[in-house]
Amino acid sequence: MITVENLTKSFPGKQNPVLALRDVSLEVGAGSLYGVVGPGKSGKSTLARVVALQEKPDRGTVRLDGLNTAGLDGRRLREVRRQLAVLDANQPLHAERTAAGNVAAPLEQLGVEGPQRRSRVGRLLDLAGLTQRAAQRPSELTEGQRRRVAIGRALAAGPAVLLADDPTAGIDADEAGAVLTVLDRARAELGVTILLTTQDASVVRRVCDDVAVLDSGRVVEHGSVLDLLASPGSRTAETLLPAIDTPRAQSARYDRFADVVLVGFAAVGALLPEAGSRFGVDLATIGGGLTRVGDTPVARFRVGVNGKQADSALAWIADRGAHVTHPIEGPKSVAA
Structure with a gap:
């Protein structure tokens, strides 16, 4: 030590x-x-x-x-x-x-x-x-x-x-x-x-x-x-995580959009699809990417969500350890 x-x-x-x-x-x-x-x-x-x-x-x-x-x-x-x-x-x-x-x-x-x-x-x-x-x-x-x-x-x-x-x-x-x-x-x-x-x-x-x-x-x-x-x-996050560059017009196609950081194999591989299925929403990755920290996969994605339970889906993702933020610009942006 x-x-x-x-x-x-x-x-x-x-x-x-x-x-x-x-x-x-x-x-x-x-x-x-x-x-x-x-x-x-x-x-x-x-x-x-x-x-x-x-x-x-x-x-x-x-x-x-x-x-x-x-x-x-x-x-x-x-x-x-x-x-x-x-x-x-x-x-x-x-x-x-x-x-x-x-x-x-x-x-x-x-x-x-x-x-x-x-x-x-x-x-x-x-x-x-x-x-x-x-x-x-x-x-x-x-x-x-x-x-x-x-x-x-x-x-x-x-x-x-x-x-x-x-x-x-x-x-x-x-x-x-x-x-x-x-x-x-x-x-x-x-x-x-x-x-x-x-x-x-x-x-x-x-x-x-x-x-x-x-x-x-x-x-x-x-x-x-x-x-x-x-x-x-x-x-550290701003330096190491994949950059997000999504045109405003693309984000405007969705009821909600958010930036999501996922850490670990289970989160990166399954959390977003499970949220889409569980809440009956259409959830798409519209920016960002995947990297590794040592042997651990880490993703930062901008996701777009369409559906009545879009807010609930994003809140559920956050409750399971993901870091979810809502950019200020764009349509219908709210804080989870």
Whole structure:
């Protein structure tokens, strides 16, 4: 468990200090994959360095499994830092070493014996999907493969926490997907707690359990990704859910229309047809679409409803966990 309490961090500026973090608080559950998303210079990398104990905050506290890290120094600080690994996309691999040699480097520094070291390296290369690339040097690998080697290197010493600072920056979608798969496997198979920072909201949709949205050094929204997707006015929902663009003339064909967010296989697959059948209404999808958050299907549809019980059908859908909102514009719009 990582607990961040009221962190503030500033850096010297030309005239006044530059505030990188402003009273940031969040909780990262043990074994979770927590995303921190925001634009460039929003404070994401600073937060990762402070949690990794590489930077000291001006104010506030970082607790690791309840341990207040503020007063640590010397040997105890070094011991705690060994439980924290940082994956930095800008940190190069050793050019003269193979992929296996790069993963092995931290273990050599720790004096791990040869058989144990080789076993650990083999497991991590398998985790990274790079067993067949073990003997290749960084120059023979793609950028995405080098990122996966770097993940293996960061995990070599068996840290409890991995800080992954913008791990997919600058690589194409396929390679980014492979990098995210490795991080997800590390969480699932090794039990590593991962705090991931990114500018790309789609990264959150693919692998994160929880998210904090950081803007100008402040947390403006945080919580479970799935909960935020169903929250009215959520920035996470607006960023991750399919856009709705329905001409007004099309909406005018229906007695009622509404925007509906559905989460989960049962809701996405059956809730709308069942409402139509139960209330004897014609219910059509006239906008939006379907996406996935991890393995969970999530839909945002604009639905049009014709029939005397149109309002009852929409209310019934809402009562079963869907988030239903009625756009202001258009005919006969009412709030359920």
